[in-house]
Amino acid sequence: MTAFVTSSGPAQEAAKTAAAPSAASPVGPAGFAELFISAYLQAGRGTERELAPYYSGSVALSVEPGARTATQATVIASREAQPGYWSITVAADVSAQDDKGKTKRLGVQYFRVGIQATGPTGAGGTAKSSTATTGYAATSLPAQVAAPTAIKPGALAYESDRGSSNADPAVDTANGFLAAYLTGTSELDRYASPGARLKAISPAPYATVKVTGVQDDSTSTTQQKVPADGTVLHQLVQVDATDQAGRPVSLSYALTLKSRASRWEVASVDDAPAISASSAPTTAPHTTPDSDAATATSSPSAS
Incomplete structure (x- = not known):
């Protein structure tokens, strides 16, 4: 029906812009696909019924x-092929038994499967009602596919190598902060910027921490002098941490430092190392740790 407005009638409110429909969530179909792939790899001749909760078609393994x-097993890609119908790719670390019953790791293999979903968009379906019944079903057995293209990451934004000497005030701050963060042997606040919401790991996972190398984005050639208040420094810190049983673990931390009162303080533990703005990832040959894994990940891609 078309509505008409006359000049003599009361003023009409402008029509409110309709809210954009929320995008369907892949979480439910992805989790279902993970379970299906795990069950599929475990199943075999005579146990096909174990796949019935996931796939109702005829199966003869x-x-x-x-x-x-x-x-x-973990999902590495999901795509809604059409409303309520998902293409899910799962990476699985597969092991197999030989004729003597000895287990051998085959490496990571990749499987793609179609998953149909019913229920609300939050569950991957198409229903507008949040109370609609949710359900999932695979539309076929999985297809083994090729590994995703390997890439070489872009260059990081830390061009200055500062070594590991505590004679450098910024390195000294990183050392003290990470020791407090990982071992709990000192107060974190003494190394943190005012207002920084930083919290040590509890319970402390390590007994000792040693900084083995620091890179940062400073262009200054001097390491001994702390610059003016408010100067920001981004660091990538390599550490060797030793747990309570004496086992060493190598870790990396991206930190943002800020100068105040002639000292460096940690403003944040960054989510990821900073990438250079002028650098981009490039494709690289896919490499595997052993020949078994190479065989496992080189299967042809499904169309």
Whole structure:
């Protein structure tokens, strides 16, 4: 129906812009696909019924049950092919048993499967009502596909190598802060900027921490003098941490420091190391740690 407004009638309110429909969430279909792939790899001849909660089609498997297992499975890609229908790609760390029953790691393999979802968009379906019944079903057995393209990351934004000497005030601050952050042997606040919401890990996972190298984005050639208040410095800090049992662990931390009262203080523990604005990732040959993994990840891509 078309509405008409006359000049003699009361003023009409401008029509409110309709809210954009919320995008469907891939979380539910992705989790269902992970479970399906794990069950699929475990199943075999005579145990096809174990796949019934995921796929209702006719299944006849030739592999021995338990011959393969997924020690870990995780979704690496999801795409809504059409409303309520998802293409999910799962990476699985697969192991297999040989004729003597010895387990051998095959490496990471990739599987793609179509998942149909019912229910609200928050569950990956198409229903507008949040109370609609949620359900999932695979539309076929999985297809093994090729590994994603490997890339070489862009250059990081830390061009100055500052070493690990505490004679450098910025390195000394990073050392003290990370020791407090990881071991709890000192107060974190003494190294943090005022107002910084930083919290040490509890319980402390390590007994000792040693900084082995620091890179930063400073262009200054001097390391001994703290610049004027408010100067910001971004660091990438490499540490060797030792746990309570004496086991060493290598870690990296991206920190943002800010100068105040002739000292450096930690303003934040950054989510990720900073990438140079002028650098971009490039494709690189896919490499694997061993020949078994290379065989496992080189299967042809499904169309």
